[in-house]
Structures are given as structure tokens and as C-alpha cells.
Amino acid sequence: MVLRSETHEDDLDGRSREVLREIVMKYIASGEPISSRFLARSGGFGLSPASLRNVMADLEDLGYVYQPHTSSGRVPTDRGYRFFINHYLKSDSLSHRERTSIDDQVSQVNDLDEVMHLASRLLSELSDQIGVVFMPTIHHLVMRSMNFISVADGKILCVIVGTNGVVVNKIVETGRNFSVDELEKLGRFISGEYGGTELDLVRRSLVSLLEVERASELSQKSISLGIEVVEDIMPYEHELYVEGATSILNKPEFADARTVRKTFLALQEKETLVEILNRCLTEEGLQIFVGSESAFTHSHNFSLVASRYGSIGSPMGLVAILGPTRMEYARMAPLVDYLGRALSRKIEQRETAS
Numbered sequence: 001m002v003l004r005s006e007t008h009e010d011d012l013d014g015r016s017r018e019v020l021r022e023i024v025m026k027y028i029a030s031g032e033p034i035s036s037r038f039l040a041r042s043g044g045f046g047l048s049p050a051s052l053r054n055v056m057a058d059l060e061d062l063g064y065v066y067q068p069h070t071s072s073g074r075v076p077t078d079r080g081y082r083f084f085i086n087h088y089l090k091s092d093s094l095s096h097r098e099r100t101s102i103d104d105q106v107s108q109v110n111d112l113d114e115v116m117h118l119a120s121r122l123l124s125e126l127s128d129q130i131g132v133v134f135m136p137t138i139h140h141l142v143m144r145s146m147n148f149i150s151v152a153d154g155k156i157l158c159v160i161v162g163t164n165g166v167v168v169n170k171i172v173e174t175g176r177n178f179s180v181d182e183l184e185k186l187g188r189f190i191s192g193e194y195g196g197t198e199l200d201l202v203r204r205s206l207v208s209l210l211e212v213e214r215a216s217e218l219s220q221k222s223i224s225l226g227i228e229v230v231e232d233i234m235p236y237e238h239e240l241y242v243e244g245a246t247s248i249l250n251k252p253e254f255a256d257a258r259t260v261r262k263t264f265l266a267l268q269e270k271e272t273l274v275e276i277l278n279r280c281l282t283e284e285g286l287q288i289f290v291g292s293e294s295a296f297t298h299s300h301n302f303s304l305v306a307s308r309y310g311s312i313g314s315p316m317g318l319v320a321i322l323g324p325t326r327m328e329y330a331r332m333a334p335l336v337d338y339l340g341r342a343l344s345r346k347i348e349q350r351e352t353a354s
Contacts, residue, residue: 011062017087018045019055020064024076024084028326031252035073078291081303081325085288091333098126099338106342110167116241119319119339124244126335129323130267132306133241134277135316141168141199145191148183148225156183158229163196170233174225186222203230239317240270240277253301253324263300272296273322280306280318286337291325301325305332307340310347319343 012020023034026042036052039045045052056074059065064083065074076084094102102122109115116133123131142163149157154175160168178186194202210223245267248254254263266272276294280287287306292298303325310316319340321332 012059012064012083015045016055016059017083019052020059020076020080021084021088023056023059023065023074024080024088027076028328031326033068033073033075038073076325078293078325081290081329082293085290085329089329089333091337092330094334094338102339102342106339106346111169113169115343116239117243119343120241120243123319123321123335123339124247127321127323127332128244128247128250129321129327129332130245130247131243132273132277132318132320132322134274134318134320135239143191143197143199143202144195145187146194146202146226146229147187147191148178148229150178150180150183153177156225156229158233160199160233168233170229172225172229172232174228176221176225178222178225182219182222186226189222190226199230199233203227206230240274242267242270248323251324253326259300266296266300272299276304277306277318277320280304280320281308284308286333288329288333297325303327303329305329305336307336309340309343316343316347 019039022039022045026034026038036049036056039052039056040047040049047055056065059080060067060074063077064080066077067074105118105122106115109118116135120131120133123129123133125131141160144161144163146161147159149159151157151171154173154177156172156174156178158170158172160170162168190202190206194205197205206223206227210220210227245264248263249260254260273296276289276296279294285307287304289297289304289306291301291303294304296302297304301324302322304320304322305327306318306320308316308318319336321327321336323332
């Protein structure tokens with residue numbers, strides 16, 4: 001797990017740590033500021049409310065909790081959440097039923113779009129938060145094979161199979177007609193010549209081939225189709241799938257209409273979200289950003305729980321859960337981790353099979 005901020009363990013003695021732990025856990029469960037009287041009744045500290053108020057006042061002075069109103073209890077700050085995550089977070093285990101459901105559903109899909117939509121939907125449904133799946137670019141997809149099928153006049157279906165098992169389907173409107181023989185010959189040529197090559201390099205190689213006019217092996221019309229298909233598949237720097245954005249409507253933190261509108265607009269624009277996801281791609285293991293620890297989460301009082309997926313040594317992208325800082329981290333962490341591992345297992349199995 002990646003730790004995002006220093007918590008200065010020497011700041012807190014054992015009693016303060018336990019009080020902070022109880023404040024975080026009970027606030028996550030209730031959403032209500034935690035009072036000293038409440039802790040005295042339920043925390044098992046053996047301390048009076050007055051003694052607990054002193055401990056809570058010290059925690060506030062150190063920046064671990066704050067008091068929303070003068071007469072209210074305390075609420076964890078981002079620093080308080082971070083201390084809890086670093087020192088006390090124990091992830092819950094997914095049930096056998098949940099693990100089996102994830103594995104079964106992941107095993108049934110191969111098409112790239114279907115995989116991304118499925119993963120983001122599963123995360124949202126199982127967490128009641130926003131499910132996010134991110135693939136930074138398809139330029140670096142390593143192709144195993146490419147096939148072309150005529151589906152209508154001037155329309156060609158291209159099926160690209162990656163060495164990692166990902167399947168990309170794309171219909172391209174060419175405005176020209178191709179015979180079955182031409183399409184089969186083009187597919188055999190590209191698969192044979194460029195199998196094991198990244199798509200961007202395939203595109204550049206085809207462009208060079210067109211320039212030297214190797215028409216004896218392939219017509220210029222066919223080479224142009226290959227270039228057109230690959231360029232049509234790679235127009236974007238990233239693919240981002242977001243499911244369950246409406247789940248925030250049920251969270252008390254987002255009850256204000258202005259806050260909801262701002263959040264929905266941010267999810268549509270996506271630039272700052274992509275920035276933090278790109279950062280996550282550089283780190284291994286489960287990662288958690290809380291509130292002020294990134295520009296996107298800070299702007300919207302969010303936390304992000306993320307994990308990479310892909311083959312060993314070659315991450316393909318990220319799966320993540322996005323939600324309010326008052327989220328059940330012990331529940332979110334294993335969901336993200338297991339789905340990321342399920343996608344990775346699928347990719348590795350297909351690589352072995354190929």
C-alpha cells in the first residue's frame with residue numbers, strides 16, 4: 001500500500017492513537033461527529049467524558065480531527081484518515097460468493113469495451129461508490145493478430161487480438177469495397193509481419209511500406225486500409241470508464257445541489273482524474289489517496305482506492321473506487337485489490353495459452 005503523507009508517529013501516545021482510531025471508525029459508520037460522551041459510553045476506554053475531551057482537544061491541536069461546530073463532536077481530518085489507514089486498516093475479506101461472482105463474470109468477456117464496462121460496473125455495484133477503470137493508451141497494445149471482415153458496402157470490421165488476450169473490435173467506414181480475398185490477404189500479411197508488435201509501430205511500418213510501394217505483396221488500397229484501421233482505433237491518449245456516479249446522490253456529504261453539480265461536471269471533464277490515475281500507474285500494490293493528497297480528491301472531498309492490473313511487469317491500467325473520504329476503506333481495499341488480480345489472472349492465462 002502506498003503511503004501518501006507523513007503522520008509523525010511520535011505526535012501520538014498510545015491512548016491518543018486508540019481514541020483517534022475509535023473516532024475514525026465510528027464516524028465512518030455513523031456520519032455524525034463523535035462526542036466525548038459517546039466515546040465514554042461505547043469506546044471501552046475506562047475514561048470520563050472530561051478526560052476524553054482533553055485527549056480529543058490534543059488531537060485537534062495536532063490536526064487529526066476538527067470540530068465542525070463549537071458544540072459538536074469531532075470529525076477526522078485527512079491527516080486523521082491517513083494515520084488510521086497507515087496504522088489500523090485491516091481489510092475485510094470478500095465472501096466466497098463475491099469472489100466467485102467476480103471470477104465468473106470476468107471469465108466470460110474478452111472484448112476490450114466489455115471488460116472495461118464490466119469491471120467499472122462491478123466495482124460500483126459491490127461498493128455503492130463510483131467504479132473507475134482506466135487504460136492509459138491503446139498505442140502500446142501488442143498485437144497478436146489482425147483480421148478484416150466486410151460487413152456492408154464500404155464498411156469493414158477489424159478484429160485485433162492482443163498478446164495479453166484483449167480483443168478490440170472496430171468497424172471502419174472506408175467508402176471503398178474490398179473482396180474477401182483482399183481482406184484475408186491483408187489480415188495474413190499484418191499478422192505475419194507484425195505479430196508481437198505494438199500498434200503504433202504497426203501503423204508507422206505500414207506508412208513506410210506504402211511509401212516504398214511494395215505492391216507485389218499487397219495493393220496500396222489494402223495497405224491504406226490497414227493504416228486507416230489502426231489510426232481509427234488509436235485516436236485517444238486514454239480510455240476511462242466511470243460507472244455509478246449517481247451513487248453519490250445518496251451520500252450526506254453530497255446532499256448540497258451545488259456540490260453534486262460540481263462533482264458531476266468534474267467527472268465529465270476528467271482531466272484532473274486522469275492525472276491522478278497516471279500517477280497511480282507508476283506504483284505497485286494498493287494505493288489510497290485521501291482528500292487533500294491529490295488535486296482531484298481535494299477539490300471534491302473524495303478519496304480514491306486504486307490498484308493496477310495487467311501481466312507481470314507490464315501493467316495495462318487501473319481499477320479504482322472513488323467516493324467520499326468517509327468511506328469504508330476496509331471494504332473498498334479488498335474489492336479493488338481482488339478485481340485487479342482477477343483481471344491480471346485472466347490476462348496471464350491468455351498469454352500462457354497463446
